[in-house]
Amino acid sequence: MADRYLSFTGTAPGRFLTRRLGLPQPAVLRRWSQASPEFEGGVLHLTAGKSELPGLTGLKFPSASDAPAAVVLDATGVRDVEGLAEVHAALHPVVRSVAASGRIVVLGAPLSAEDHHQAAAQQALEGFTRSLGKEIGRGRTVNLVRLSDASAASAAESTLRFLLSPKSAYISGQVIEVGPAQEADVDWSQPLAGRTALVTGGARGIGAAVAETLARDGARVVVLDVPGASADAGQLAARLGGSALALDITAADAGERIARALPDGLDVLVHNAGITRDRRLVNMPAERWSSVLDVNLASVLRTTDALLERGTLRRGGRIVATASIAGLAGNAGQTNYGASKAGVVGLVRSLAPRALAEHGVTVNAVAPGFIETKMTAAIPLFIREAGRRMNSLGQGGLPVDVAETTAWLANPASGAVNGQVVRVCGQSLLGA
DSSP states (O other): OOOOOHHHHHHHHHHHHHHHHTTTOOOOOOOOOSOOOOOOEEEEEEEEEOOOOEEEEEEEOOOOOOOOOOEEEEEEESSSHHHHHHHHHHTTTGGSSSSSOOEEEEEEOOOOSSSSHHHHHHHHHHHHHHHHHHHHOOOOOOOOEEESSTTTTHTTHHHHHHSGGGTTTTTOOOEEEEEEEOOOOOOOOOOTTTOOOEEEOHHHHHHHHHHHHHTTTTTTEEEEEEEGHHHHHHHHHHHTTTTEEOTTSSSSTHHHHHHHHOTOOOOEEOOOOOOOOOOOOGGGGGHHHHHHHIIIIHHHHHHHHHHHHHTTHHHHHHHEEEHHHHHHHHHTHOOOOOOOHHHHHHHHHOOOHHHHHHSSSSEEEEEEOBOOOOOHSSSOOHHHHHHHHOOOOOOOHHHHHHHHHHHHHHHGGGOOOOOOOHHHHHHHHOOO
């Protein structure tokens, strides 16, 4: 369903009326397209504190007189309150000049266990970036990337390419940790070339967008969905040059059947399949509880375990699960759904270090907020409008926003990103 309010605020009368009434004035977001894949203009590189990072690969640094499409502030050397003053001094003069739908990325360091002044200053960067994200407006975003050490600067290239591009249009107020560099040699135009990706619940909605985006990036995509959706899955797979797999992901032998269908192995596993059965707990029968937990969480655990144990997921592989801000912030009428999606977060945080150490596989999650789908179009008008406006960007996201985030995490060059839960929510006012 079209966002008529967003369209209205783009007109002269709409801008005048919303300004006079103090209503949200969301900007039309600039998203990736084949015709316009990159922002026009360059990246302004600034520093606060004493940095020992090497140059950031592949970034263009225009002169300070240019109106930047993006700003990267290296704050890894900020160790005290005086260093925070340098953050203000660096960004204060340039924030206003950042282009509409532009990007600000702050680079931070891990919090020191031995130096509480450094820890306080680095933690302050989180409050700073999230607050700036809520006030900067015009479709611009602000994110914080924590680098584990100086070597992580090169490992952050995939993350910086994503956050500084139109692909990250609905990502703001996020803190992303980047670990030590992992070897990867990719063609940035087709980073998934030669790799096989499986998308559960891939026939429609967000799953279909994920499948399309992974295929765009070169992957051979297997579209998995329930037998009842086999026609849609088959049509999508044929269009993408992939294949379809009709399977109930909750079946006890789902992992075994996937392994048999992919004898040559799998590189990317996207757990997208999910259902809702909303009702307040006092009115929720056991079947509504168990069906949601089985599809959204138990099947993810069983399938992941089976594919790792069988070696179907090859070294260098990627697991991307779908959480939700409902699992982070909770939502009335969704105790079952919130529990299942919080469980996905727990899975990611626990499994990620072991999966990387034992299998060479990273594990991350995307946590969508209000995304414009058929499901959200059925929500009553006033609740739907509240969902759209209660974020820093003042609008709902699109399925492609989740898909682009998934593709970044699936990238072979994103091996230093592990155990992360990235909200695709336009910096929702709900949750952490």
